[in-house]
Amino acid sequence: MNTGQLKQEIIEYSKEIGIDKIGFASADVFSELKERLKRQQTLKFQSGFEKGTIEERTEPGRLLPEAQSILSIAIAYPSRIKNAPKGTKENRRGIFCRASWGTDYHVVLRERLEKLARFIQEKVPDAKNKVMVDTGELSDRAVAERAGIGFSGKNCAIITPEFGSYVYLGELITNIPFIPDSPVEDSCGDCTKCLDACPTGALVQGGQLNAQRCLSFLTQTKGFLADEFRVELGNRVYGCDTCQQVCPKNKKMDFHFHPEVEPEPEIAKPKLKPMLKISNREFKDTFGHIAGSWRGKKPLQRNAIIALAHFKDETAVEDLIGIMNNDPRPVIRGTAAWSLGKIGTEKAFEAIKGAMEKEQDTQVLFELEKGLENQKKVSAT
Ligand code: B12
Numbered sequence: 199m200n201t202g203q204l205k206q207e208i209i210e211y212s213k214e215i216g217i218d219k220i221g222f223a224s225a226d227v228f229s230e231l232k233e234r235l236k237r238q239q240t241l242k243f244q245s246g247f248e249k250g251t252i253e254e255r256t257e258p259g260r261l262l263p264e265a266q267s268i269l270s271i272a273i274a275y276p277s278r279i280k281n282a283p284k285g286t287k288e289n290r291r292g293i294f295c296r297a298s299w300g301t302d303y304h305v306v307l308r309e310r311l312e313k314l315a316r317f318i319q320e321k322v323p324d325a326k327n328k329v330m331v332d333t334g335e336l337s338d339r340a341v342a343e344r345a346g347i348g349f350s351g352k353n354c355a356i357i358t359p360e361f362g363s364y365v366y367l368g369e370l371i372t373n374i375p376f377i378p379d380s381p382v383e384d385s386c387g388d389c390t391k392c393l394d395a396c397p398t399g400a401l402v403q404g405g406q407l408n409a410q411r412c413l414s415f416l417t418q419t420k421g422f423l424a425d426e427f428r429v430e431l432g433n434r435v436y437g438c439d440t441c442q443q444v445c446p447k448n449k450k451m452d453f454h455f456h457p458e459v460e461p462e463p464e465i466a467k468p469k470l471k472p473m474l475k476i477s478n479r480e481f482k483d484t485f486g487h488i489a490g491s492w493r494g495k496k497p498l499q500r501n502a503i504i505a506l507a508h509f510k511d512e513t514a515v516e517d518l519i520g521i522m523n524n525d526p527r528p529v530i531r532g533t534a535a536w537s538l539g540k541i542g543t544e545k546a547f548e549a550i551k552g553a554m555e556k557e558q559d560t561q562v563l564f565e566l567e568k569g570l571e572n573q574k575k576v577s578a579t
């Protein structure tokens with residue numbers, strides 16, 4: 199088998215099936231990453247969403263015993279919504295991060311990678327391949343960096359020279375020994391724009407994230423959100439793009455190559471109030487196909503409630519009172535109480551007082567008290 203020729207054929211085929219960039223890396227142990235992951239673990243900076251042990255994450259041979267190479271793929275996604283709907287006073291809107299626009303990228307990339315695997319199998323019948331996107335053990339970024347897809351920015355993202363950092367990543371481990379590509383040179387230079395812009399200081403230094411402080415992570419948690427983060431959340435209902443938006447490498451990067459990952463404007467920037475009362479069925483029909491629905495509706499509803507407080511949306515008071523009094527989930531009742539306190543109309547405070555008489559859950563009671571404290575602040579001014 200001539201692996202040089204096969205590599206060329208794979209590159210050609212990848213373009214035909216809608217892969218924007220492909221790179222080849224060795225399947226050697228990721229020793230630097232191993233140390234990094236240990237350090238992050240000791241510091242408790244991990245998110246908990248990472249799959250597998252540190253060994254599985256850094257030794258490709260544990261995932262495919264015959265592993266020789268890893269093919270890394272990137273698919274560019276849009277950064278702008280054409281004809282984006284604007285929020286109004288009556289209809290405030292939230293925002294999903296760009297990586298959650300259009301069809302779930304796990305589905306899109308897996309389909310491309312499986313085609314690639316079949317193509318290789320046809321050429322080399324005894325080839326052994328294993329594909330993964332995001333939910334696999336490997337660090338998609340470390341693979342992409344080694345395969346020359348892009349460099350690892352201070353915002354932690356893989357930044358490609360062609361598409362900036364707005365790319366999804368996935369990989370295919372194989373037993374074929376391809377000649378590896380060379381890494382892309384790091385060109386962050388003296389820039390610190392992402393570190394300066396991060397609303398929560400989650401980027402503790404260039405290339406190091408404390409995931410527990412990252413709004414992207416926090417939008418995906420299911421419990422109460424700590425107060426300090428509620429203030430910073432703004433209208434994000436899922437994910438955070440700030441450290442990518444400010445990056446000069448993303449200037450004018452907005453690619454619309456793939457209809458599947460095109461944003462559906464009403465979903466990518468949803469009206470907030472309807473999210474409060476959405477049924478399970480409606481949620482599945484509307485948001486079920488996007489990446490941002492993987493944790494279910496509760497975190498998104500909680501974030502929508504916080505976003506309404508951010509806008510001080512008085513038109514939402516009625517709906518918020520409804521869920522504060524009737525929702526079976528303490529996180530939703532309590533966050534609604536907090537939000538009502540922030541919006542701070544007379545009706546909102548009266549409703550909080552009423553809820554205090556009946557509420558049994560101690561965490562919700564705590565949120566109700568916080569809500570009422572705002573009344574004291576209002577009357578003191
Ligand atoms: C857990 C996870 C998260 C966590 C933690 C993110 C993080 N930075 O670690 C949370 C929930 C916060 C998150 C958020 C986001 N995520 Co995420 N996430 C993952 C996941 C599942 C694992 C990442 C991981 O293991 N991190 C641990 C760190 C330590 O390793 P790493 O970043 O993978 O690898 C780099 C570092 O180790 C670094 N490194 C190694 N050694 C050393 C040594 C030194 C000194 C330094 C400075 C650095 C360094 O180099 C590696 C290569 O860049 C991957 C999918 C996967 N299976 O890899 C997606 C992934 C990283 N996420 C992705 C995306 C799109 C996002 C968001 C942009 C989504 C959003 N808009 O909200 C944000 C970005 C936040 C940020 N600034 O990183 C993409 C990244 C695409 C890209 N172009 O880089 C991935 C690859 C998913 C995918 N397949 O496309 N994510």
Ligand code: SF4
Nearest residue numbers: 396412413438440441
């Ligand atoms: S995604 Fe948002 S919160 Fe997380 S590091 Fe980037 S700017 Fe900070």
Ligand code: SF4
Nearest residue numbers: 351352386389392445
């Ligand atoms: S904002 Fe500046 S420092 Fe941060 S990733 Fe982009 S170029 Fe690098």
